[in-house]
Each structure stands twice: as C-alpha cells, then as structure tokens.
Amino acid sequence: MVRSWKSKVLGVILDAKLNWKEHIKFILSRVKGLQQGLRILRKKLNMKETVCLITSRVMSVLYYGCQAWLTPIRTESELKKVESCHFRMLRIAIRDYKQRIIVEIRCLK
Numbered sequence: 240m241v242r243s244w245k246s247k248v249l250g251v252i253l254d255a256k257l258n259w260k261e262h263i264k265f266i267l268s269r270v271k272g273l274q275q276g277l278r279i280l281r282k283k284l285n286m287k288e289t290v291c292l293i294t295s296r297v298m299s300v301l302y303y304g305c306q307a308w309l310t311p312i313r314t315e316s317e318l319k320k321v322e323s324c325h326f327r328m329l330r331i332a333i334r335d336y337k338q339r340i341i342v343e344i345r346c347l348k
Contacts, residue, residue: 245261251304266300267320270297270300270324270328274297277328278331281331286332298328
C-alpha cells in the first residue's frame, strides 16, 4: 500500500496540511479550459446567454464546495487567484477586457 498525501472527496481535493493549494490549482485549470471555449462561444451568443452559460458551467466549478475550502484560505495570494479567475469570467460575459473597475461598477448596478 502506498501512502498518499492528498485525497479527492466529493470533488474537493484534501491534502495532509489542509492548505487547499492543490484544490485551487485543480479548479483553476478546469476553469481555464472552460474559458477558452467560452471565448469562442461568446461570439455567437448574446450577453444574457453568455452570463447564463458562465453561471451554470464556470461558477459552479469555481465555487463548488467553497464553504469548506474558501473560508479557511490562509494566504492572500490564493484568494487573489480565485478572485482573478472570477473577474476574468465577468469580463468575458460583458465583453470588456480593458479595465477591471468597469466590471466591478457594472456588477454593483
């Protein structure tokens, strides 16, 4: 029997130290793959359809099980990676790649 330092339980990767780095790396790689497909699809979809697709496919992957792993994140850099991915998806939805502040203002309305 080989000892494993990480385990995947219900789609959430747990490691021996519970620092969630492996899980964050895993979900960001999955979202990156979805992001490339969304850039192609958004040319054929309107904004409402794009937001619906991003909400159903991307945000569900990005935040699945977040009650367990998002709250105890110990470093700011890990949280920034998740936030950056989230805002990247919003920029794809509203077709604005220039300024992050514009995305935040539109979301607040």
